Amino acid sequence: MSATTEIVTEPILELSGVVAGYGAGDILKGVDLTIAAGTVTCLIGPNGAGKSTVLKAVSGLIKPRLGSIRHEGREIGALSPKARLLLGIAQVPQERSLFPAMSVADNLLMGGHLVKDKKLVRERIDAAMEMFPICARRRHEHAGSLSGGEQKQVELARTLVLDPKIVLLDEPSIGLDPGSRRLVFESVTRLAATGRTVLLVEQNARSGLAVSDFGAVLEAGTVRLTGTGSGLLQDPEVARLYLGATPRPVVPDAGDARHPAAGPRSGRPPRRDHQL
């Protein structure tokens, strides 16, 4: 299966032959990935495969040594992270990234530091608070006093203050309890419902693929398999390696890609019909 042949809308992001790494070694060894505008794509794969490195290459935290990264047809591989933010490419890192001693409201304000029009920032903060009501309810509290799941929602809301076209989410559900995980996956769906493009890295492969139009399996720095989210969920090899169970119909449950023995957990049904 190839997502490239299935995507019918204009690609918003195209990685071709991307080679990148840290120091002397290459971690990404020729990554090809095409992302259609307005879709959710879930990147899964074993620890150390280079999933976070793919997101860093897209957001500009590392530069590709070879290959190209095109955004709406334009090469962006040499642009700084700030330039890519201004193009509308925003990353929510895996680790907690709020300022814990600042209020939730001030954290949201920080999300708009690159936006000159402060009235626009206030409007976007209001919209983000509407989308993530926890931000309004806890606006005056220190961000560090919120639970992990609540903080992740504030991080997502903060990202919206930049009005990004592409949101890169690195393992947003990691370390969260089942209820918070469900909220995070619902948030992915809500982001997509606003027309944004989401590239999601997930260890909870079942839940990640279930809310995604497309999926890709990264192994040892190359994309080994692509398909629709539902297609990959039902692929016997993907199930054996990453879903921790035999293939089954797409149902709302969640397994842990890193722990094949993990059983199903509560999750969500597919977001919408996949493009074919």
Ligand SMILES: Nc1ncnc2c1ncn2[C@@H]1O[C@H](COP(=O)(O)OP(=O)(O)OP(=O)(O)O)[C@@H](O)[C@H]1O
């Ligand atoms: N800043 C860094 N400096 C040197 N090596 C790094 C750095 N960040 C990551 N690596 C190495 O690059 C490889 C790929 O890391 P990456 O974080 O992209 O993997 P991943 O697929 O996201 O893994 P995980 O599922 O554990 O998050 C690993 O071997 C890792 O040790």
Ligand SMILES: [Mg+2]
């Ligand atoms: Mg990672």
